[in-house]
Structures are given as structure tokens and as C-alpha cells.
Amino acid sequence: MHRGPDMCAFDLAGRPVSWTRHGVIHRRGLDGTVLELVRKPGREAWEQGVRRLTPEELAACLGHVRSFLKEGWRLLGKPEPLRRAVELDPNQDAARFRSIWSPVMILPPDQYRSLVLQLTEGCSYNLCSFCTFYKKRPYRVLSQEEFTRHVEEALAFMGAGLAWRRGVFLADANAASLPDSHLLAALSWLHRRLEAPRPTDSFFQPEHLAGFSSFLDTFSTLRRSLQCWRELAERGLNSLHLGIETGSDRVLRVLRKPGSAAQAEELVGLLKAAGIRVGVIVMTGVGGPSLAEEHVEKTADLLNRLPLDAGDRISLSEFEPDPGSPYVLEEMAELLDRRACREQSRALRSRLRFPAHPQGPVVSHYDVRQFVY
CATH class of the missing domain: 3.20.20.70 (Aldolase class I)
Structure with a gap:
């Protein structure tokens, strides 16, 4: 799902997998970890940065993703896969993953x-x-x-x-x-x-x-x-x-x-x-x-x-x-x-x-x- 330069990908259980915001790529693991991939124009891969979001950054980022998904769900007629994404609690889901x-x-x-x-x-x-x-x-x-x-x-x-x-x-x-x-x-x-x-x-x-x-x-x-x-x-x-x-x-x-x-x-x-x-x-x-x-x-x-x-x-x-x-x-x-x-x-x-x-x-x-x- 995308809107302009922003995009969000999720699996059919509704779990966000990756998203971009303002040109910055994020990848989310099933354990709740989110990595930010910093791409600098004209730079080689060895100059690119990868960092793990802090808990505060993670909360803000997931809040944006949730709002983005809710808007898309409404505009697209509330399809079932998006309903799962909207209703998913990512923190509870990650805790369940870590228990398995x-x-x-x-x-x-x-x-x-x-x-x-x-x-x-x-x-x-x-x-x-x-x-x-x-x-x-x-x-x-x-x-x-x-x-x-x-x-x-x-x-x-x-x-x-x-x-x-x-x-x-x-x-x-x-x-x-x-x-x-x-x-x-x-x-x-x-x-x-x-x-x-x-x-x-x-x-x-x-x-x-x-x-x-x-x-x-x-x-x-x-x-x-x-x-x-x-x-x-x-x-x-x-x-x-x-x-x-x-x-x-x-x-x-x-x-x-x-x-x-x-x-x-x-x-x-x-x-x-x-x-x-x-x-x-x-x-x-x-x-x-x-x-x-x-x-x-x-x-x-x-x-x-x-x-x-x-x-x-x-x-x-x-x-x-x-x-x-x-x-x-x-x-x-x-x-x-x-x-x-x-x-x-x-x-x-x-x-x-x-x-x-x-x-x-x-x-x-x-x-x-x-x-x-």
C-alpha cells in the first residue's frame, strides 16, 4: 500500500514488514525490532547507515504506520487483509513471537x-x-x-x-x-x-x-x-x-x-x-x-x-x-x-x-x- 512516496508492506496476518516515510526505509522484525536504513544519494553501500530505533522512536513510527493503514483501509473499502493490519497490536504480537x-x-x-x-x-x-x-x-x-x-x-x-x-x-x-x-x-x-x-x-x-x-x-x-x-x-x-x-x-x-x-x-x-x-x-x-x-x-x-x-x-x-x-x-x-x-x-x-x-x-x-x- 502506498501514498505518494510513503509505502507500507505487511503480511496477510496484518503484520507490518517494511515501510518508507520521507524516503527513509524501515524494516520490522517479528520480535518488534525496527531497523532504519539510511540511504544517502550518491554514496556507496559501505557509507550507508543502519540503526535500530529507540523505544521512543519505535512508538512514534508505529503510530504513523497505524494511522497510514487506517486511512488506507477506509479509502479502499475496508478489505479484510487491511482490517487485520489495523486491528493488530504490534507489541502484543511481538511478545507472543518471543514466547515461541x-x-x-x-x-x-x-x-x-x-x-x-x-x-x-x-x-x-x-x-x-x-x-x-x-x-x-x-x-x-x-x-x-x-x-x-x-x-x-x-x-x-x-x-x-x-x-x-x-x-x-x-x-x-x-x-x-x-x-x-x-x-x-x-x-x-x-x-x-x-x-x-x-x-x-x-x-x-x-x-x-x-x-x-x-x-x-x-x-x-x-x-x-x-x-x-x-x-x-x-x-x-x-x-x-x-x-x-x-x-x-x-x-x-x-x-x-x-x-x-x-x-x-x-x-x-x-x-x-x-x-x-x-x-x-x-x-x-x-x-x-x-x-x-x-x-x-x-x-x-x-x-x-x-x-x-x-x-x-x-x-x-x-x-x-x-x-x-x-x-x-x-x-x-x-x-x-x-x-x-x-x-x-x-x-x-x-x-x-x-x-x-x-x-x-x-x-x-x-x-x-x-x-x-
């Missing part, structure tokens, strides 16, 4: 519209020097009873909003590294549950939630056979997202991330042979200036060796150092500014030898600052 989900810290850039279901909580490794997403959240695997309850509550919460979702993302950080039998059983049960009859909704189609995705590290499933990967694919696991980060083993050591470039290459080969799409995430700016050339050169070499094609994705994530991370606190490497990170991203892009999409993989910028679920 643990905080959704991060998703791959092509999974922002997925239905997130938390098969695990936290990260099974949780020792990387650069990452603080799960430092205060102990890792645990939900029991079948807990996961069943979580799924039922999640589906009930989404309601008509499921029509806006695409696919299912199994969270948290590394759910695909669960033991083979556990993961196979979870996928089988979930596939059956999502195909079960539901109340008629003219907008929702079962294929909206077809296919499961997840994060996967590059070191904990090296013993999983090709046959097992094929069984997982047959049960709906159609894409996995790997934080490879770098092709330099020396930079991996700085990041305190196990594994190696060779292991990452082997894993991607297995996944592709099993018919699973791969999302590769690499970071630019890690390792500091002393390892910058090696990082770019070896990362480009690794990426070019991977058997990626039109169904895959390479995401270039410019390093956002967390002041509370070991990487910063222990001064593990000199920090590069956003301009230097962007220059590394350009250098990597220029060295890739894949055909342009749609023949080759998508190569995209991945700004983690803009994530909100």
Missing part, C-alpha cells in the same frame, strides 16, 4: 522470508573469535516433544502470514550437524506435518514451505557419507549455507575456526553430488592488512575450485567487528575500515571465473547489519 522463538540471530541473505523453526538452540562450536551471536546461549538440541510444540505454536502464530513465507530454515547456528539418525527423523516428521491439511487459505499453497535449509559448518560432518547426504536430500533438505569465511588456513586460525580450505572443498563436492544447493559465505576484511593479499587470493582460488552452478550462491559479507569479541579484545588482527572491506569484495568479484547468473551462481553483497527476522 529464541532470538533469531542471523540468517543467510536468501532465507529472510523463510519459516524459521528451531531444531537446536545456540551453536555447537561457539568458539570463533569473531562471532558473539550465541555466546550467552548454551547449545542444546530440542527433544521431539519440545520441537513438536515449537512447530505447532509457530504455525499457529504465523497464521495467514505463512503465505508470505518461502521454505523452512532449520535453526539455530548449525542444526544440519546433528547426528544422522536425529536429522533424518526430524526431516521426515516435519515433511509429514507441513503436508497435513490446514484451514482453507486461498493465498497459502503447501509448496510455499517446500524444501528445508540450514547452516552447516565445514568441519563437523566430514564422516557423513554421500549416501546419507542423498537420503537427507530425498527428505527435503535442498540447500545448506556454509560459513567458509576464507580460503586461507592462516586466516582461519585467526578466526579460531576449525577445518581447512581443502575440507570445505571436499564438503561442497559431496553436497553437490547429493543434489543439495550450496550457499557459500565468505568475509572480507578479516585477517587484517598483513594477511589481506593472501586472504583475497586464496579465497578466490577456493571459490573457483568449487563446483557451483546456477542454483548456488556466493555471499560476500564485509566484516563487522563486535567490540566484545575475542577478535577485537585480544587484538588478533588490525581492523580494516568499511572502505577496505569493500575493496576486498571488489577484488574477489573480479577474480571469480563463474558464468554470470543465471548460468552461474548468484554473487551478492551480504550486509549483516540489515538483518531482522
Whole structure:
């Protein structure tokens, strides 16, 4: 819905998803978080700003959105989807979301519209020097009873909003590294549950939630056979997202991330042979200036060796150092500014030898600052 330069988008449950006001873009998460994306004409992406609204700003912004929706509802003849938006209490809705989900810290850039279901909580490794997403959240695997309850509550919460979702993302950080039998059983049960009859909704189609995705590290499933990967694919696991980060083993050591470039290459080969799409995430700016050339050169070499094609994705994530991370606190490497990170991203892009999409993989910028679920 729009009026002049102002626009508001919401799902069919009436939840505001994004809006613009006076040329400023806002994105709202299901947990109530609202990000403001500041776009400055003539500036590059690394110069753009992203900030979280304060509670006072949030209240004022949602008040504007509510007034905007009420006016549109009246002018358009009071259609049903807009009635839901007008009647929704966003604060109560966000509180309900937080009672069902643990905080959704991060998703791959092509999974922002997925239905997130938390098969695990936290990260099974949780020792990387650069990452603080799960430092205060102990890792645990939900029991079948807990996961069943979580799924039922999640589906009930989404309601008509499921029509806006695409696919299912199994969270948290590394759910695909669960033991083979556990993961196979979870996928089988979930596939059956999502195909079960539901109340008629003219907008929702079962294929909206077809296919499961997840994060996967590059070191904990090296013993999983090709046959097992094929069984997982047959049960709906159609894409996995790997934080490879770098092709330099020396930079991996700085990041305190196990594994190696060779292991990452082997894993991607297995996944592709099993018919699973791969999302590769690499970071630019890690390792500091002393390892910058090696990082770019070896990362480009690794990426070019991977058997990626039109169904895959390479995401270039410019390093956002967390002041509370070991990487910063222990001064593990000199920090590069956003301009230097962007220059590394350009250098990597220029060295890739894949055909342009749609023949080759998508190569995209991945700004983690803009994530909100």
C-alpha cells in the first residue's frame, strides 16, 4: 500500500514488514525490532547507515504506520487483509513471537522470508573469535516433544502470514550437524506435518514451505557419507549455507575456526553430488592488512575450485567487528575500515571465473547489519 512516496508492506496476518516515510526505509522484525536504513544519494553501500530505533522512536513510527493503514483501509473499502493490519497490536504480537522463538540471530541473505523453526538452540562450536551471536546461549538440541510444540505454536502464530513465507530454515547456528539418525527423523516428521491439511487459505499453497535449509559448518560432518547426504536430500533438505569465511588456513586460525580450505572443498563436492544447493559465505576484511593479499587470493582460488552452478550462491559479507569479541579484545588482527572491506569484495568479484547468473551462481553483497527476522 502506498501514498505518494510513503509505502507500507505487511503480511496477510496484518503484520507490518517494511515501510518508507520521507524516503527513509524501515524494516520490522517479528520480535518488534525496527531497523532504519539510511540511504544517502550518491554514496556507496559501505557509507550507508543502519540503526535500530529507540523505544521512543519505535512508538512514534508505529503510530504513523497505524494511522497510514487506517486511512488506507477506509479509502479502499475496508478489505479484510487491511482490517487485520489495523486491528493488530504490534507489541502484543511481538511478545507472543518471543514466547515461541529464541532470538533469531542471523540468517543467510536468501532465507529472510523463510519459516524459521528451531531444531537446536545456540551453536555447537561457539568458539570463533569473531562471532558473539550465541555466546550467552548454551547449545542444546530440542527433544521431539519440545520441537513438536515449537512447530505447532509457530504455525499457529504465523497464521495467514505463512503465505508470505518461502521454505523452512532449520535453526539455530548449525542444526544440519546433528547426528544422522536425529536429522533424518526430524526431516521426515516435519515433511509429514507441513503436508497435513490446514484451514482453507486461498493465498497459502503447501509448496510455499517446500524444501528445508540450514547452516552447516565445514568441519563437523566430514564422516557423513554421500549416501546419507542423498537420503537427507530425498527428505527435503535442498540447500545448506556454509560459513567458509576464507580460503586461507592462516586466516582461519585467526578466526579460531576449525577445518581447512581443502575440507570445505571436499564438503561442497559431496553436497553437490547429493543434489543439495550450496550457499557459500565468505568475509572480507578479516585477517587484517598483513594477511589481506593472501586472504583475497586464496579465497578466490577456493571459490573457483568449487563446483557451483546456477542454483548456488556466493555471499560476500564485509566484516563487522563486535567490540566484545575475542577478535577485537585480544587484538588478533588490525581492523580494516568499511572502505577496505569493500575493496576486498571488489577484488574477489573480479577474480571469480563463474558464468554470470543465471548460468552461474548468484554473487551478492551480504550486509549483516540489515538483518531482522
